[in-house]
Amino acid sequence: MLSFGERLDRVFATRGQLCLGIDPHSFLLAEWGLPDTAEGVREFGLRAVDAAAGVIGIVKPQVAFFEQHGSAGYAALEEVLAAARAAELLVIADVKRGDVGSTVAAYAAAWLTPGSPLEADAMTVAAYQGVGSLAEPVAQAMAHGKGLFVLAATSNPESVNTQTALLDRGEFEGMTVAASIVAGVDELNAADHLGSVGVVIGATVTAADYGISAGRLAYTPILAPGFGEQGALVADLPDLYAEVSGNVIANVGRSVLRAGRDGITGELARQAAELREVLAR
Amino acid sequence: MLSFGERLDRVFATRGQLCLGIDPHSFLLAEWGLPDTAEGVREFGLRAVDAAAGVIGIVKPQVAFFEQHGSAGYAALEEVLAAARAAELLVIADVKRGDVGSTVAAYAAAWLTPGSPLEADAMTVAAYQGVGSLAEPVAQAMAHGKGLFVLAATSNPESVNTQTALLDRGEFEGMTVAASIVAGVDELNAADHLGSVGVVIGATVTAADYGISAGRLAYTPILAPGFGEQGALVADLPDLYAEVSGNVIANVGRSVLRAGRDGITGELARQAAELREVLAR
Numbered sequence: 235m236l237s238f239g240e241r242l243d244r245v246f247a248t249r250g251q252l253c254l255g256i257d258p259h260s261f262l263l264a265e266w267g268l269p270d271t272a273e274g275v276r277e278f279g280l281r282a283v284d285a286a287a288g289v290i291g292i293v294k295p296q297v298a299f300f301e302q303h304g305s306a307g308y309a310a311l312e313e314v315l316a317a318a319r320a321a322e323l324l325v326i327a328d329v330k331r332g333d334v335g336s337t338v339a340a341y342a343a344a345w346l347t348p349g350s351p352l353e354a355d356a357m358t359v360a361a362y363q364g365v366g367s368l369a370e371p372v373a374q375a376m377a378h379g380k381g382l383f384v385l386a387a388t389s390n391p392e393s394v395n396t397q398t399a400l401l402d403r404g405e406f407e408g409m410t411v412a413a414s415i416v417a418g419v420d421e422l423n424a425a426d427h428l429g430s431v432g433v434v435i436g437a438t439v440t441a442a443d444y445g446i447s448a449g450r451l452a453y454t455p456i457l458a459p460g461f462g463e464q465g466a467l468v469a470d471l472p473d474l475y476a477e478v479s480g481n482v483i484a485n486v487g488r489s490v491l492r493a494g495r496d497g498i499t500g501e502l503a504r505q506a507a508e509l510r511e512v513l514a515r
Numbered sequence: 516m517l518s519f520g521e522r523l524d525r526v527f528a529t530r531g532q533l534c535l536g537i538d539p540h541s542f543l544l545a546e547w548g549l550p551d552t553a554e555g556v557r558e559f560g561l562r563a564v565d566a567a568a569g570v571i572g573i574v575k576p577q578v579a580f581f582e583q584h585g586s587a588g589y590a591a592l593e594e595v596l597a598a599a600r601a602a603e604l605l606v607i608a609d610v611k612r613g614d615v616g617s618t619v620a621a622y623a624a625a626w627l628t629p630g631s632p633l634e635a636d637a638m639t640v641a642a643y644q645g646v647g648s649l650a651e652p653v654a655q656a657m658a659h660g661k662g663l664f665v666l667a668a669t670s671n672p673e674s675v676n677t678q679t680a681l682l683d684r685g686e687f688e689g690m691t692v693a694a695s696i697v698a699g700v701d702e703l704n705a706a707d708h709l710g711s712v713g714v715v716i717g718a719t720v721t722a723a724d725y726g727i728s729a730g731r732l733a734y735t736p737i738l739a740p741g742f743g744e745q746g747a748l749v750a751d752l753p754d755l756y757a758e759v760s761g762n763v764i765a766n767v768g769r770s771v772l773r774a775g776r777d778g779i780t781g782e783l784a785r786q787a788a789e790l791r792e793v794l795a796r
């Protein structure tokens with residue numbers, strides 16, 4: 235069995251580093267002529283998967299938009315996840331779950347267990363309760379060739395004060411909260427190839443402001459939202475992430491989805507080619 | 516329309532401050548002779564609601580255990596939530612959701628919209644992305660008479676280093692992360708009665724270690740896990756929370772659920788009476 239890090243490495247080599255966020259916002263559903271119902275988000279998700287298949291290698295469904303429709307929304311999501319995995323897309327479930335003990339273990343089981351109805355390849359998680367609270371999800375990810383992405387430095391301005399707070403005790407005393415999460419994750423990853431536990435660092439944040447050093451990211455996959463309508467340019471990725479650019483999953487959402495159901499494939503191909511070109515320089 | 520804070524006040528006065536966590540752990544399902552399936556968690560949840568109805572005033576379903584079973588688990592949860600609300604129990608969906616902008620708005624819409632399939636009376640949220648990231652859930656809660664509980668100081672030991680980190684900038688510079696969340700929440704609540712935005716402060720933590728002052732909690736509901744098998748005693752609540760004891764929702768889970776499906780009502784009544792007595796002293 236390959237680890238998630240190894241699978242990600244292969245996808246990067248064959249399909250590139252672009253990821254499509256599957257975000258059925260109300261306004262996008264309206265633009266696509268779909269209702270804001272479980273049936274609408276299902277249709278939206280399946281079309282986004284079709285558009286991405288064969289063009290890029292990674293998709294990231296935003297689970298909140300499915301959850302809004304209750305169990306029917308989850309049934310729609312199950313179809314979207316299955317279609318994406320059948321199309322050999324690597325699927326990151328953007329759920330930002332977090333808890334402790336047997337509860338966070340249940341969340342991990344929901345998304346990372348082979349054969350479970352909501353099986354994905356990786357999930358996003360929050361570590362407000364400490365990186366140590368994620369021990370169970372980490373163990374499950376390792377056991378099943380799955381991945382995790384832990385929120386570290388996010389792109390919304392309201393997050394800065396919390397994420398730059400300085401640890402006053404423990405192994406990472408003196409580091410910012412964000413840097414301590416990056417360091418905690420670094421310790422979980424192997425030291426000679428891309429690991430299976432990643433972090434989320436928004437494309438519009440400056441990692442140095444958080445005291446995050448590139449050395450602590452050497453083997454860590456980085457999920458980077460913030461490209462496109464949130465302000466960062468795919469062409470700037472090598473400048474933004476410097477020596478760890480090769481570890482970055484560049485997520486694009488609205489800037490592609492607004493191209494409409496018939497325009498997505500073309501826009502994805504264009505952005506994927508652009509990203510490949512700037513990374514090859 | 517009454518606010519959530521006002522509704523909580525009434526429940527405290529008529530039914531007391533005890534809350535039953537509806538946590539269908541695998542080992543409990545086995546003890547109750549139920550399968551670890553969507554049907555098993557549905558049955559467990561409905562029986563827990565029956566046992567609580569008329570005896571206490573608040574229940575807290577742990578959503579992770581339902582999510583584990585995918586859309587079928589969510590369909591089971593919908594039934595449990597509806598049964599609890601029909602039995603006039605105040606329902607806190609323990610989901611610990613957190614995100615930004617339209618995404619966190621979708622999570623709030625899922626749980627706090629009147630008539631939505633997953634409607635609850637309140638939900639737990641995480642503010643790793645800043646209390647400001649919760650503006651949309653707060654607005655929705657206020658509009659619909661619903662409530663939120665923001666994680667502040669949780670009872671798991673791995674959380675201490677993050678939650679005691681010291682803010683280096685902003686309005687709450689110098690405070691711990693946990694205290695800054697308590698202060699941010701305090702600003703959202705009214706200044707003359709119990710507010711609708713609460714915090715989670717575990718019963719096994721010492722608030723003073725986090726620099727959390729009672730003054731900042733005067734009008735804030737406090738959801739307190741950690742009683743029973745996690746180590747704190749209901750009888751000690753007045754000592755643990757001192758002058759804000761009247762704001763505390765004391766959550767009990769395993770210590771009651773282990774009494775088995777026929778023993779829960781008796782055990783809940785016993786603990787509720789004990790809590791009422793120590794609070795009246």
